[in-house]
Amino acid sequence: MTLQHMLSQRVQAALTAAGAPEAQAMLQPAARSEFGDYQANGVMSAAKQLKMNPRQLAQQVVDALDLTGIADKVEIAGPGFINIHLSPAFLAQQVMSARADAKLGVEPLPPQKVMVEYSSTNLAKEMHVGHLRSTIIGDAMARVLDFLGQQVIRQNHVGDWGTQFGMLIAHLLEHIEAGDSELALGDLEVFYREAKVRFDADPVFADRARQYVVQLQAGEPQVLALWQQFLDVSMSHCDAVYQKLGVQLTRADVRGESAYNDDLPVLVAELKAKGLLTESDGAQVVYLDAFKGRDGEAQAYIIQKKDGGYLYSTTDLAAIRYRVQQLQLDRCLYVVDARQALHFQQLYTVAEQAGWKPAALQLEHVAFGTMMGKDNKPFKTRSGDTVKLIELLDEAEERAFAVVSEKNPDLPEVERRRIAPVVGIGAVKYADLSKHRTSDYVFDWDSMLAFEGNTAPYLQYAYARVCSIFRKVDAFDAAAPVQLQEAAERGLALVLAQFADTLHQTARDSCPHYLCAYLYQLAAQYMRFYESCPVLKSEGAVQQSRLQLCRLTADTLRTGLGLLGIEVLETM
Template identity: 65%
Template sequence: MTIHQLINERVQAALAAAGAPAAPAVIQPASKPDFGDYQANGVMGAAKALKTNPRALAEKVVAALDLAGIADKVEIAGPGFINIHLAPEYLARRSEAALKDDKLGLAPLKPQRVMVEYSSPNLAKEMHVGHLRSSIIGDALARVMEYLGHEVVRANHVGDWGTQFGMLTAYLVETSQDGNAALELSDLETFYRNAKIRFDESEEFADRARDYVVKLQGGDQEVLRLWRQFVEISLEHCQAVYDKLNVNLKREHVRGESSYNDDLPVIVKELRAAGLLTESEGAQVVFLEEFRTQEDQPMGVIIQKKDGGYLYTTTDLGAVRYRHKTLGLDRVIYVVDARQSQHFAQMFSICRKAGFAPEEMKLEHVGFGVMMGDDGKPFKTRSGGTVKLIELLQEAEERAYALVAEKNPDLPEAEKREIAAAVGIGAVRYADLSKNRMSDYIFSWDTMLAFEGNTAPYLQYAYTRVQSVFRKAEDYDANARVVITEPAEKQLAAALVQFEDTLLSVADSCYPHYLSQYLYQIATLFSRFYEACPILKSEGEVRASRLQLAALTAKTLKTGLDLLGIKVLEAM
C-alpha cells in the first residue's frame, strides 16, 4: 500500500468514527514543510454536511486517528485542516525497502489489458511536428503503465487508406512508364505535393484518383502492389523517427485503417440491425440526441456516404469492435489532438449504443494542445512551411552538440555525440512532458536546452551529480541503515517514497507532467540536501545513511526519466 493510500485509509476510518462515514478524507502532500508531510482536508466538507463546527469535528477525527509508527505528530491547523508529520524512522524503513527492490518498492496491482493508441500519422508523406506530441505523450503513458504492471498493447493506427492513396497511385501511373518507379524517401513529400496539385487542378485526374480508390478497396492486385510501395517507404521513415525520438513503437504495433476495410460493411449492417441508422440525403447516418446542432436538432454522424464510401468514424468503430471482441481490452486510450474531442465523444457514444464496447471497457480520449512558435502561432518553418520531424530532431542534437563541445571541448568525439543525442532528444521530449498536455506551449530551443530550471538537461545533470558522489566515495555499503535526523534528509526521503503514488496518478489521469514535476522536485530537494548535509565529509553511520539517500535519489531519477523516454548519462 502506498503512503497516500495508507493515510487515506486511516483518516477515512477516523472520519467514520467521528460520525462522518461518507466524507472523503481529501489527502494531499503538504504545500510547505511547516505544514508537515501530508494534509487531510476532508473535515471542512464533512462539517458542512453535518452542520457542525469543523474545528470540533477535526478534534474528534484526530482523537480517533491511528497513525502509530507512521506519524510522529498530528496537529489541527486553522478551522479544521489536519497536518500529518511522518515519523523519520518510518521514512527510513520505506527508503530502505525501496532501495532493495528492483521496482523501488512498488506493490503488485491487479493488471489490466490496456491499449495506448498514439502517433498514428497519415502515411505517404513525411512525419512533421504535428505528430510530435501524440508520439511523446503516448509513449510516456505506455511506459508508465507497463512499469506499474499492466499488460500494455501499443497501437499505431496509421492512415494508410482512402482518397490520398488513389491520388498517389494515379499520379504514379501517370508519371511512370511501368508504374514501378523507385520511390526515394526524400522524393515522397514532393511526390505527394505534386499529386495534390494535379488532384485540385484537374477534375479528370481527380475522377481517375477516385476510381483507383474503388480499385484499392475492391482488392485490385496491381493497385494493391503500388499501394504497398507507398506504405513500405512511409513506415521506414516513421521507424527512423521513432528510433531517434526514443519512442517504443515498432512495425508489429502498426495496424492501419486498411486492416478494418473488410469489416466496414459489417459495421453498417450491425448498426442497422441495432436500429441506429437513418438514411439522410442518400447517406447512412447515426443521429445522436445527446449532441445538438445550433438549431437544437440531434447531430448526425455519417457512417457511409451516398457514394458508398466510408469515413474515419466507421473505421474507428471497426477498431473498437476488434479491440473488444478479439483483443479483450479493459481500457483503450487514444492520444489525439484535443480538437478531435467531439469526434471521439460521438464515436464512443455509438460504440456503447451498438454494443461494440461494453460499459466496463474504458474508452478515453487523451487530448493535447498545440505546439507554438515564438510568434504564438502553430510551429512552422521561417518560410511558413511544415517542419519535418526528423529535421527538428537532428537540429536538437546539433544544438546540444554545440553546448557539449563548448563546455567540454576535450571530450572524445564519440562521447560528445552520445551526450548530444541524449541531451538534445531528452530536451525535446521533456519540453512537452513537463507541460500540462491540455495547454498550448511555446517551442523554445534556449529554454529547453538550459541547464537551469525545469528542463531535461537540469535533471540529467542532477543524476550525474549524484553519480559523481559515488565515484569519489571509495566505499559504499548498499545494506547500510538509513537514519534521518536533519530536516533536509527528511524532506528528501518523504518525496522519494511518493514515487509509486506519482506513477499511479499519471496512469489514472493520463497527465505525464505529474511525473515531470515530481522528478524536478526530487532534483531540487537533493540539491538542498547536498548543500545542507555533507555526504563524503561526514562519518560512520551518518555518511553511510546519506549515501543510501543519494543512491535512492539516483535510482528514482533514472527510473523516472526512463519512463519519460529520457536517457541518463554517468557523466556530462
C-alpha cells in the same frame, strides 16, 4: 499501497469512528513544511453536514486516528485541518524498502488489459512536428502503465486507406512509366504535394485516381502492390523517427484503417438492423440527440458517404468492435489532438448505442494541445511549410552538441557526439511532457536546452552529479541503515517516498507532467540535501546513510526519466 493511499485509509477510518462515515479524507501533501507532511481537509465539510463544531470533530478524528509508527505528531490547525508529521524512523524505513525493491517500492495497479493508441501517422506523407506530441505522450503513458503491471498493447492506428492513395498511385504510375519511381518517392512530402495539386486541378487525373481507389478496395494485385510500396516507404520514414526518438513502437504495433476494411459493410448492416441509421442526402448517418447544433437539431455522425465510401469515423467504430470482441480490452487510451474531442465523444456514444461498448470498458481521449512557434502560431518553417519531424530531431542533436561543446570544450569530440543526442532528444521530449498535455506550448530551443530550471538537461545533469559521488567513495554498503538526523535528509526521504503516488496519479489521469514535476522537485530537494549535508566529507554510518539517499535518488531519477522515454548519462 502507496503512502498517500495508506494515510487516506487511516484518516477515513478515523472519520467513520468519529461518526462521519460518508465524509472524504481529502488528504493531500502539505503546501508548506510548517503544516506537516500531509494535511487532511475533510473535517470541515463533514462538520457542516453533522452540524458540529469542526475543531470538535477534528479532535474526535485525531483521537481515533491510528498512525502508530508512522507519524510522530498529528495536530489540528485553523478551523479543522489535520496536519500529519511523519516520523523520521518511518521515512527511513520507506527508503530502505525502496532500495531493496527492483521497482523502488512501487506496487502495481490492479491488473488491466490496456491499449495505448498513439502516433497514428498518415502513411501518405512523412511524419511532421504535428505527430510529435501524440508519439511521445503515448509512449510515456505506455511505459508508465507497463511499469505498473498493466498488460499494455501499443497500437499505431495509421492512415493507410482512402482516396489519397488512389491519387498517389495514379501519380506514381506515371513516374514508373518515366523510369523514376525511386527518385519520386525519395521525398514523400514533395511527392504528395505534387499529386494533390494535380488531383485538385485536373479532373481527368482525379477520375483516374478514384478508379484506382475502387481497384484498391477490390484487391487488384498491381494496385495493391503499389499501395504496399507506399506503406513500406512511409513506414521506413516513421521507423527512422521512432528510432531517433527512442519510442517503443514497432511494425508489429501497426494496425491501420485498411485492417478494418472487410468489417465495414458488416458494421453498416448491423447499424441498419438496429434501427440506428438514417439516410440523409444519400449518406448513411446516425443522429445523436445528445449532440445538438445551434439550430437545436441532433447532429449527424456520418457512417457512409453517398458514393458508398467510408470515413475514419467508420473505421474508428470498427476498431472499437475489434478491440472489444478480439482483444477484450479493459481500457483504451486514444492519444489524439484536442481538436478531435467532439469526434471521440460522438464515437463513444454511437458505440454505446450500438451495444459495441461494454459498460466496464474505459474509452478515454487523451487530448493534447498544439506546439506553437514564438509567434504563437502553429510551429512551421520560416517559409510557412510543415516541419519534418526527422529534421527537427536532427537539429536538436546539433544544437545540443553546440551547447555541450560550449560547456565542455576540452571533452573529446567523440564524447560530445555521444552526449549530444541524449541531451538534445531528451530536451525536446521533456519540454513537451512537462507541460499539461491539454495546453498549447511555445517551442523554444534556448529554454528547453538550458541546464537550469525544469528541463531535461538539468535533470540529466543532476543524475550525473549523483553518480559522480560513487566514483569518489572508497566503499558503499548497500544494506547500511538510513538515519535521518538533518531536516534536509528528512525532506529528501519524504520526496523519495512519494514516487509511487506520482506514478499512480500519472497512470490514472494520463498526465505525464505530474511525473516531470515530481522529478524536478526531487532534483531540487537533492540539491538542498547535498549543500547542507556533506556526503564525501562525512564518515562512518552517517556517510553510508547519506549514500543510501544518494543511490535511491539516482535510481529514481533514472527510472522516472526512463518512463518518460528519456535517457541518462553517468558522466556529462
